[in-house]
Amino acid sequence: MRLCVLGSGSAGNALLVEGPEGPVLVDCGLLWSELVARAKRAGLSLTGLRYVLLTHEHADHARGLASLRRRGVKVVASAGTLRALGVRGLVAEPGLEVAGIRLFPIPLPHDAREPLGFRLECAGLRIGVVTDLGRVTPPVLESLKGCALLVFESNHDLAMLLTGPYPWPLKMRILGPLGHLANDEAAQALRALRDWAQTVFLAHLSQENNRPELALETVAQALNGWKGHLLLTYPDRPSAVFASG
Numbered sequence: 340m341r342l343c344v345l346g347s348g349s350a351g352n353a354l355l356v357e358g359p360e361g362p363v364l365v366d367c368g369l370l371w372s373e374l375v376a377r378a379k380r381a382g383l384s385l386t387g388l389r390y391v392l393l394t395h396e397h398a399d400h401a402r403g404l405a406s407l408r409r410r411g412v413k414v415v416a417s418a419g420t421l422r423a424l425g426v427r428g429l430v431a432e433p434g435l436e437v438a439g440i441r442l443f444p445i446p447l448p449h450d451a452r453e454p455l456g457f458r459l460e461c462a463g464l465r466i467g468v469v470t471d472l473g474r475v476t477p478p479v480l481e482s483l484k485g486c487a488l489l490v491f492e493s494n495h496d497l498a499m500l501l502t503g504p505y506p507w508p509l510k511m512r513i514l515g516p517l518g519h520l521a522n523d524e525a526a527q528a529l530r531a532l533r534d535w536a537q538t539v540f541l542a543h544l545s546q547e548n549n550r551p552e553l554a555l556e557t558v559a560q561a562l563n564g565w566k567g568h569l570l571l572t573y574p575d576r577p578s579a580v581f582a583s584g
């Protein structure tokens with residue numbers, strides 16, 4: 340099993356998991372040609388892609404959907420996300436299997452119709468993918484226990500957001516319970532998951548209101564003494580490739 344975050348943040352989100360029966364995408368905020376180029380750059384391939392799991396309908400997660408559907412790729416999402424996008428697809432029911440990967444949806448607090456995170460299970464490995472959430476609620480935390488691999492939102496530094504260039508209403512939206520997670524909120528949640536997590540990708544970092552080294556430092560401090568791998572994701576290029584088995 341290999342996993343790579345092909346792109347992350349408001350410029351476009353997409354994550355590639357190589358399942359036992361072919362590749363699966365989580366989100367497609369990039370167009371097909373860009374997805375193919377980034378997969379290749381990471382040493383992976385989209386050949387045989389049959390499914391894209393969508394977390395929600397925001398453009399940074401769904402921009403490339405039409406280009407995927409033209410290639411016969413099936414959409415898996417919540418009923419609300421399918422409705423919001425006006426597309427047919429499979430409803431992400433707990434235990435649904437795609438390309439040999441079992442998925443469990445995690446309802447998230449975010450300002451979309453019915454946003455989800457996902458827990459993916461494959462060959463004894465549990466992977467948690469959680470971005471675009473205003474708060475880490477107890478059920479979200481509960482769903483991620485046991486995940487050895489996490490892709491977790493660390494969107495902004497609170498002080499940078501508050502003093503930054505965004506208009507006040509947008510700042511309030513990001514800070515609110517249906518917005519995005521701050522570095523210190525991500526750090527606290529990851530601290531609670533440290534007994535299980537062995538590799539953590541920090542995701543959906545804001546280019547205006549965060550700095551990669553600040554996100555890393557905040558989380559690393561909270562995980563003091565943790566023996567795992569803490570990795571970044573990028574708006575313009577693929578992350579490192581996680582490989583197991």
Ligand SMILES: [Zn+2]
Nearest residue numbers: 397399400471
């Ligand atoms: Zn987003």
Ligand SMILES: [Zn+2]
Nearest residue numbers: 395397449471
């Ligand atoms: Zn969103």
